[in-house]
Amino acid sequence: MARTGEWGVRLYLFEEDGTTKARVVLDTGTTSLTGHGTAERSPEDVDVPEIGDELAAGRAMSDLAAQLKRIAYGDLEGVRASAAPRRTSSAEQAG
Template sequence: MSHILEWKTRLYLFEEDGTTKARATLDTGTTTLTGHGAAHRNPADTDVPEIGDELAAGRALRDLGSQLLDIAERDVESVGARSGERTDPVLGWSL
């Protein structure tokens, strides 16, 4: 049986006074998750906005991914599967 979904992701970046903040949102149609990340430039470093954007965005996406994995782990446990490390396969799914 085919299973096709579309999840929408948005990434917002804000920069002010050497700090870049990012907010990543994931809308699954039934749930919305939000991840946050930040990057702080040392005043002695050269101002390269792209680096702050990359760091803040990566951290926000990593936060979002971690939340999604936590939800998946709870869902797996709720159907009676064993709980284990994320590197162990659970119900055939490698978390």
């Protein structure tokens, strides 16, 4: 069975006083999830905003990935539970 889908992802970056924050939003069409990440520049580091962007964005994406996996594992458990054969007790069989 072939299937095609498209999920939208938006990444937002905010930088202030050596701290970069990232928010990544995933829209599946039925669900929206948000991941968050932060990167802080040490005072002795050279100010290269792109590095903070990369770290914060990567951390936000890791957060989002962890959420997706938790949801998928929970859904998988639910599907397995509903697909498992139902055991009947001896009282139900005699009934």
